[in-house]
Amino acid sequence: MTKSTTILRQLLAGSEPIRAPGVVDCIGARIVAKEGFEAIYMTGAGTTASRLGWPDVGLLTMTEMADNAQRIAEASGLPVVADADTGYGGPLNVQRTVRAYERAGVAALHIEDQCWPKRCGHLDGKTLIPVDVMVSHIRAACDARHDQDFVVIARTDAIAVEGFEAALERAKRYEEAGADVLFVEAPRDMTQLATIPKHLKKPSLFNMAASGKTPFLSVEEIKALGFKLILYPNFMMLAAIPAMHKVLQELKRTGSVKGLVNEVASFQDFFNLLGMDDVKALEEKYLTNEESRVRY
Numbered sequence: 001m002t003k004s005t006t007i008l009r010q011l012l013a014g015s016e017p018i019r020a021p022g023v024v025d026c027i028g029a030r031i032v033a034k035e036g037f038e039a040i041y042m043t044g045a046g047t048t049a050s051r052l053g054w055p056d057v058g059l060l061t062m063t064e065m066a067d068n069a070q071r072i073a074e075a076s077g078l079p080v081v082a083d084a085d086t087g088y089g090g091p092l093n094v095q096r097t098v099r100a101y102e103r104a105g106v107a108a109l110h111i112e113d114q115c116w117p118k119r120c121g122h123l124d125g126k127t128l129i130p131v132d133v134m135v136s137h138i139r140a141a142c143d144a145r146h147d148q149d150f151v152v153i154a155r156t157d158a159i160a161v162e163g164f165e166a167a168l169e170r171a172k173r174y175e176e177a178g179a180d181v182l183f184v185e186a187p188r189d190m191t192q193l194a195t196i197p198k199h200l201k202k203p204s205l206f207n208m209a210a211s212g213k214t215p216f217l218s219v220e221e222i223k224a225l226g227f228k229l230i231l232y233p234n235f236m237m238l239a240a241i242p243a244m245h246k247v248l249q250e251l252k253r254t255g256s257v258k259g260l261v262n263e264v265a266s267f268q269d270f271f272n273l274l275g276m277d278d279v280k281a282l283e284e285k286y287l288t289n290e291e292s293r294v295r296y
Contacts, residue, residue, distance in 0.1 A: 003147065003149060004073070004078070004079040004080065004105065004106075004107040005079070005107045005108075005147050005149035005150045005151065006149045007038075007079050007107070008039060008079040008081075008107040008108055008149075008151055009149045009151065011038055011039065011079070012151070012180075012181070012203055012228060012229070016223070017206075017219060017222055017223045017227060017228055017229065017230050018038060018039050018228065018229045018230065019037060019038070019039070019219060019230050019232065020037070020039040020040055020041040020081050020229065020230065020231050020232070021037055021040060021041065021232045021235070021236060022040075022041040022042070022043035022046055022231060022232055022233035022234050022235065022236065022237075023040060023041070023042065023043070023046070023072060023076075023236060023237075024042075024043060024046035024047050024049065024050040024068075024234075024237055025050055025068075025071070025072070026071050026072065026074075026075035027273070027274075028072075028236050028237070029071075029072045029073075029075040029076035029078075030075050030076065030273050030274065030275070031236070031273065032076060032078065032236075033075075033076045033077055033078055034273065037078065038078065038079070039078055039079045039080075039081060039107075039229075040072065040076050040078045040079070040080055040081070041080070041081045041082070041083075041231045041232070041233060042065075042068060042069045042072050042080055042081070042082040042083060042106075043083060043231075043233040043234050043237075044056055044060070044065065044083030044084075044085060044120075045083075045120045045233065045234060046233065046234045046237050047060060047064075047065060047068050047083070048060050049237065050237070051064060051068070055120065055123075056118075056119065056120035056123070057117055057118075057119055057120075057123075058085065058116055058117030058118045058119070059117075060085075061088070062084070062085075062088040062093075062096070062097050062100060063100070065082070065083065065084065065085070066097075066100040066101055066103075066104045066106075067104070069082040069101060069104045069105075069106050070103075070104035070105055070106075073104060073105035073106060074105065079107035079108070080105070080106045080107055080108075081106075081107065081108040081109070081110070081151075081153070081229070081231065082101060082104075082106045082108070082109050082110075083109070083110060084097050084101060084109040084110060084111050085111070085112065085114075085116075085118050086111060086112055086113075086114055086115075086116055086118050086129075086137075087111040087137055087141065088116075089116075090137075091136050091137055091139075091140035092140070094111060094137045094140045094141050094144070095140050095141065095143070095144035096144075097109070097111075097141075098141050098144040098145060098150070098152070099144055099146070102145065102146060102147060102150055106150075107150070107151060108150070108151030108152070108153055108180075108181070109141075109151075109152065109153065110153035110154070110155045110181075110183050110205075111137060111138070111141060111152075111153070111154065111155065112155040112156070112157055112183075112185070113128050113129050113131075113134040113137075113154075113155070113156050113157060113158070113170065113174075114126050114127065114128060114129070114157050115127040115128060115129055121155070121157055121185040121186055121207070121209070122185075122186055122209050122211035122213050124160065126157050126160055126161055127161065128156075128157065128158060128161050128162065131169075131170055131173055134154070134156075134170070134173075134174065135173055135174065135176075135177040138152065138154050138174050138177040138178055138179050139177050139178060142177075142178040142179075151180045151181060152178070152179050152180050152181075153179065153180065153181040153182070153183050153205060153229075154171070154174035154175070154177070154179035154181075154182055154183065155183035155184075155185055155205075156170040156171055156174065156182075156183070156184055156185065157185045157186070158170050158184075159184065159185065159186055159187060159188070159192075160185075160186060164187070164188075164192055164195075167184050168184070168195065168196070168199050171184050171196070171199065171200060172199065172200065175200055175201065175202050179202065180202060180203070181202060181203045181204070181205050181228070181229060182196075182200050182202060182203070182204050182205065183204075183205040183207065184196050184204070184205075185207060186207070186209070186211075186213045186214055187214055188213060188214070189215065190215060193206075193214075193215070193217075193225050193227075194225055196225075196226075196227075197225060197226030197227055197228075198226065203227075203228035203229060204226065204227045204228060204229075205227065205228070205229045205230075205231065206222050206225075206227040206229070206230045206231070207231045207233065208230060208231060208232050208233070208235075209233055209234075210233075210234055210235065210238055246263075247260055247263075247264070276294065279294055280293070280294065
């Protein structure tokens with residue numbers, strides 16, 4: 001079986017941009033796989049929201065993030081690009097993070113140049129570590145890999161703090177330090193977007209966040225600009241929030257769920273999504289007691 005890291009490297013070497021929808025849990029992971037996407041993204045803001053019910057302000061630990069990434073990788077079977085915040089400390093912490101994410105089955109991680117506690121890349125109030133410190137983190141991340149196909153993505157949040165030109169210079173330094181993909185967070189307009197891939201030799205990442213700070217573009221437009229990896233971090237979760245409100249409001253208003261039956265997944269569809277066919281096949285292979293098999 002081809003490793004997920006190798007698959008991601010092959011996709012990065014191809015001619016088409018890679019679309020990686022963001023998920024926070026295993027249900028989302030299975031949906032992305034079922035819809036035929038080639039890669040998947042574990043969003044840090046979404047993971048914080050789902051695990052803590054808090055905003056992305058640097059509250060989750062490395063082990064919590066790696067654990068969630070492992071579950072998503074196993075449930076989806078896809079190459080996972082995972083948020084690793086700042087790497088959770090100095091160069092030695094970054095190396096521990098890379099090795100933990102490798103063991104979790106992640107294909108790529110991104111680390112950023114914010115001071116801790118970090119902020120979501122589309123929030124204000126960020127501060128940055130010195131360029132040379134981030135360069136040491138990237139070098140440490142690359143050296144920590146056991147699997148040389150594991151992809152190290154360097155993210156800079158400098159646009160909001162030091163300006164666009166400083167962000168470009170940081171990205172160039174991170175590229176020279178060995179990063180495989182460059183992630184310039186929250187570009188504001190088409191001029192900035194057009195400049196980023198041209199300024200760098202290695203692949204560039206486009207983060208299609210919901211904040212509106214970065215223009216909403218089609219995959220064809222993003223490809224034309226020269227970006228190679230596209231993240232759609234929280235749109236699945238954002239789509240689910242109004243649906244959950246609607247269900248609860250209907251229940252509260254009417255006292256019944258009967259009117260919702262045709263608007264939600266069926267019981268059978270739910271279990272099919274979760275792999276009931278695989279369970280049946282395994283039971284067929286291993287169980288000798290016919291009465292104990294799952295049916296619905």
